[in-house]
Amino acid sequence: MPDLPLSVWIALAAVLGLLVGSFLNVVILRVPERMAAEWRREARDILELEAADETLPPGIVREPSHCPHCKHPLSAADNIPLFGWLLLGGRCRYCKVRISIQYPLVELLSGMLSAVMVWKFGPTWPALAGLILTWTLIALSGIDFRTQLLPDQLTLPLLWLGLLLALKAMFIATPAAIVGAAIGYLSLWSVYWLFKLLTGKEGMGHGDFKLLAALGAWMGPMALLPIVLISSLIGAIVGGSLIALRRHESGVPMPFGPFIAMAGWVWFVAGDSLLHIYLRLTGLR
Template identity: 50%
Template sequence: MLYSQYAWLYFFLLGLFSLLVGSFLNVLIHRLPIMLERSWRQEYQDYFAEGDNPPAQTEPYNLFLPRSACPHCGHQITALENIPLLSWLFLKGRCSSCQHPISARYPLVELLCALASVTVAFYYPPGWALAGALLLTWILLALTFIDFDKLLLPDQLTLPLLWVGLLLNLSHQFVPLADAVIGAIAGYMVLWSIYWAFKLLTGKEGMGYGDFKLLAALGAWLGWQSLPLILILSSCVGAILGITLVVMRRHQQSKPMPFGPYLAIAGWIALLWGEQLTNWYLGLLS
């Protein structure tokens, strides 16, 4: 009813909700790599603990504890200072306690999440397909920034994404289940084959295993037919962004470039415009 009679209100409320999701994604992007590193260190210490001396216990650190605080002065962020987008603008991008600059990436992630979510809602009516498309959008956004920061695509995000894609396609929400299963297998094997071919020829690793899993997840959501388009788009996006970063001198040429963000961006484009782009490309060839 809200969607059909009050479309403007529907998109407005979705945008507001997506700003909140974007705020949570900022926490996920920052904390998940730290949580994983602490978990790996704890496992190492547990395994190599000598005698009966138990490893030292640390304070809880997860997506909810401790409360968000300024990394420079330790000032705990209040509720009024944690309103998506508005708080950063009101504070003029600075901590209210020590006046240290707050990264503009926080409101950027929130804004990107809202804009991408509203865009998805224009193409998918309310239902399971829309819920799935929004979930895919949010996770791809988180993976993009985590990989840019840490050269890491966590299994904690890529593997559930793969299984949820297969689960949704049990009822053909995006593609038939057979296409989704083949897409998951082919997505993994394509990059796995490229990885080993490159390593055998050069002795170097050209990408990480997380890239295999991400493309497998995209294949599970969008089917094997989408894989060529995703690979072509990711290469184009990677070339454009890579050249832009080098020109802007924000990336050292010797530093590894993550491939996951380009896969994520290409997968999101394929989610919305994959069929049109494929038909346009085939039309050029005919």
């Protein structure tokens, strides 16, 4: 790679993250709609019902970006990550309907986290792998937050990529990746069935199992307990705050995937430092 100062690489990563964040918004919005349409089509085929005259929602590659309200195609200037939203004042240029704050937030988050990843690993192959992990976790969090779904199209490739990277011991060795994936899946799977047997209710979705399995494949079994504890803490704080502010009703399901993703990303980037701080505070080191 070119011999550039680390600060330049970090800035380039931030710009790349902004650009990818714009694409992640497309993934977050279009993948669930596409999945639902395909499920309806498959259900009609299985039940041998007459095919409905239904056009599949736009895909994530071929169809150009457009306003979700008036469907008007967006110009190149409108699509500038983050700044396009600011220049438009948060409203569609054509129909003047307010544009969701999700668009600039996802782009900004992607840019910031991408910069942190390159700051952590430098201009290396582990940084590239970390960027893929980061972008996938952002997409999964956005989809789960909006729809309470964690698509297999994202969780399973993330799991397999973690296992493949372990063949080169990029982050952990192959045995640790396999054990981490297995324990990650089975731990939440066991909690799910125990909760269901005791209460008759489903406490979480199956996508949560697969997401934790993927993180186990990337970071190994030793990272799983901290990830679960951190995600539970974040979930309790966020959920309690939303209920206190009356932004969320008590007893209404809340997606857990975004909290697992947050905790996994934090541990991936700063797990060693957090463990060192914990051991010092507890007097174990």
